[in-house]
Amino acid sequence: MERQRSFSFKPTRLMLFSFTIFSSFLFLSTFTIWLSKSTSSLHHHHHTPLHFNSSSSSDGDTVGDNFQSLTGFTQNFTVTAVRIPTLIDNRLARTQKSLSGFKSEASGHHADAATAAANATLNFTSMQDSGTSPGERFSEEQKKVEAASLFEKTQVPVLNKAEKETVKGCDLANGYWVFDESYPLYARDSCPFIDEGFDCEGNGRLDRNYSKWRWQPRECDLPRFNATKMLEMIRGKRLVFVGDSINRNQWESMLCMLFGAVKDPKRVYEARGRKITKEKGNYSFRFLDYQCTVEYYVSHFLVHESKARVGQKRRPTLRIDAIDHGSSRWRGADILVFNTAHWWSHHKTQAGVYYYQEGNLVHPRLNVSTAMRKALTTWASWVDKRINPRKTQVFFRSSAPSHFRGGNWNSGGHCTEATHPLNETLSSTYPEKNIIIEEIVKQMKTPVTLLNITNLSEYRIDGHPSIYGRKTQSSKIQDCSHWCLPGVPDTWNELLYSHLQSR
Numbered sequence: 001m002e003r004q005r006s007f008s009f010k011p012t013r014l015m016l017f018s019f020t021i022f023s024s025f026l027f028l029s030t031f032t033i034w035l036s037k038s039t040s041s042l043h044h045h046h047h048t049p050l051h052f053n054s055s056s057s058s059d060g061d062t063v064g065d066n067f068q069s070l071t072g073f074t075q076n077f078t079v080t081a082v083r084i085p086t087l088i089d090n091r092l093a094r095t096q097k098s099l100s101g102f103k104s105e106a107s108g109h110h111a112d113a114a115t116a117a118a119n120a121t122l123n124f125t126s127m128q129d130s131g132t133s134p135g136e137r138f139s140e141e142q143k144k145v146e147a148a149s150l151f152e153k154t155q156v157p158v159l160n161k162a163e164k165e166t167v168k169g170c171d172l173a174n175g176y177w178v179f180d181e182s183y184p185l186y187a188r189d190s191c192p193f194i195d196e197g198f199d200c201e202g203n204g205r206l207d208r209n210y211s212k213w214r215w216q217p218r219e220c221d222l223p224r225f226n227a228t229k230m231l232e233m234i235r236g237k238r239l240v241f242v243g244d245s246i247n248r249n250q251w252e253s254m255l256c257m258l259f260g261a262v263k264d265p266k267r268v269y270e271a272r273g274r275k276i277t278k279e280k281g282n283y284s285f286r287f288l289d290y291q292c293t294v295e296y297y298v299s300h301f302l303v304h305e306s307k308a309r310v311g312q313k314r315r316p317t318l319r320i321d322a323i324d325h326g327s328s329r330w331r332g333a334d335i336l337v338f339n340t341a342h343w344w345s346h347h348k349t350q351a352g353v354y355y356y357q358e359g360n361l362v363h364p365r366l367n368v369s370t371a372m373r374k375a376l377t378t379w380a381s382w383v384d385k386r387i388n389p390r391k392t393q394v395f396f397r398s399s400a401p402s403h404f405r406g407g408n409w410n411s412g413g414h415c416t417e418a419t420h421p422l423n424e425t426l427s428s429t430y431p432e433k434n435i436i437i438e439e440i441v442k443q444m445k446t447p448v449t450l451l452n453i454t455n456l457s458e459y460r461i462d463g464h465p466s467i468y469g470r471k472t473q474s475s476k477i478q479d480c481s482h483w484c485l486p487g488v489p490d491t492w493n494e495l496l497y498s499h500l501q502s503r
Helices: 011-047 059-066 072-099 108-129 136-150 227-233 245-259 325-331 368-386 432-442 454-456 487-502
Strands: 175-181 214-218 239-241 268-270 284-285 292-298 303-310 313-323 335-337 354-357 393-397 448-451
Touching: 072 393, 214 487, 227 245, 239 245, 245 284, 245 292, 245 335, 245 487, 292 325, 303 335, 303 368, 313 368, 368 432, 393 487, 432 448, 448 487, 454 487
Parallel strands: 239 292, 239 335, 313 354, 335 393, 393 448
Antiparallel strands: 175 214, 268 284, 284 292, 303 313
16 A cells, blocks of 8 residues: 655754745735835825025036935936926026027027927926826926927027026126117116217117117126115225226216116215216216215326427327326225227327337337337336225226228218127237237236126127217218217126126
8 A cells, every 4th residue: 555645844844934934925015115105205206396405516416416315216217207397497497588688690480499498398387287197297398308408409508507606717708699678777868977979869869779788698697787786895985997988988887877776866976066078087976875986087098198399399299108197096996997999099199100208209100009018018017006906906998899881980980870789790800909908917916807898899889879979960970989878888887897796
């Protein structure tokens, strides 16, 4: 007879069997708990606002830092679900900002792309509110990113807010003009300091677009001028402009920009009661509520304009080895803004023939560039000896371009027809005058900040008075050197304000 099989377990097999049952039960319990928590976490991230570290340098870094601790499935899904809306929102912000203004060469299809991007965002937001499934949301988010990217490809690259919140180390001269309806910073009627030569609107110019362009650096945002903050920065101080009539142009602009923050206009006045004209060259306006002055002193060359006997006649000369005799007024200023360039021309220096003087020597002929270098060396020596850098901040503004077409200022040159900025600058070479200025400044002991306004002003052929530099217009004599106010010099002062604010 065949023996019956025994169903009894040996001790070793019993232990193995028990361990297998226990492990399976533990694994299933752990998986169930983990799955429950994962579902709760996803639900939480879908409905709870996320707070990112504001110090992050970019959108991608911000998301990566905040979700670095997540792992596995939760990490992959959450980063995907949150990163895209964040990127979209940032791109939408750029899109909306771009819609508020446009570059001079912008065309209609830019606006169409921006509208498509904005519509995609609206659709995405409504889907989030209605609880659309993750797969559908992801599909719509992809469309949104593509729409935003389509618009950005038509624009000059714009950096995000974190990268643009400071101008320190930024090349403010590299940028483009954006049409901005919030400009100008002041109305012509609200400023009593604009003299006839810069009062284009008062002289009959009908178009106003020339005053509505804002300079946008590529690498950063130029801070919008705040008159109250500027007045606080110069409280109890002297802000002094020294130079030719182009610097008077900038000085009048500064007066107008500051005047808008003054509650009582009667508490701003010229120290000697002078009215601004082309004939009188020295002015000091007091802002009583801030105990400060904003001053201008004319000095075409920054060195002494003199006279000397040449043969049997006394002739006007330029002492390129002696500082302007009005320099005593510049001393003690807290902020000094210099310029010279406008008068260093063949016509205004008598072609260098018996005009430049050093000591008792009147040079029979001297090249204008050589003379300018000698004159600026004289100015630099005076600054290093007479200016205390612990008290005074020194700025030197670069040359402002002219836009005469068909001749010079005295030979039929004109710019009447210009109503928009140029798409590209007329000059492809950097002005020699600026090179000389930069080389001299580099050799100085006193820190001098260069205000480079040449490139940005090159585009603005539309900003000159042209025939509107006087109340009785004449097409024979046009001004394509100076600038309408409000207008381009306001941007020069925004650059100055930016440098002062960064310090």
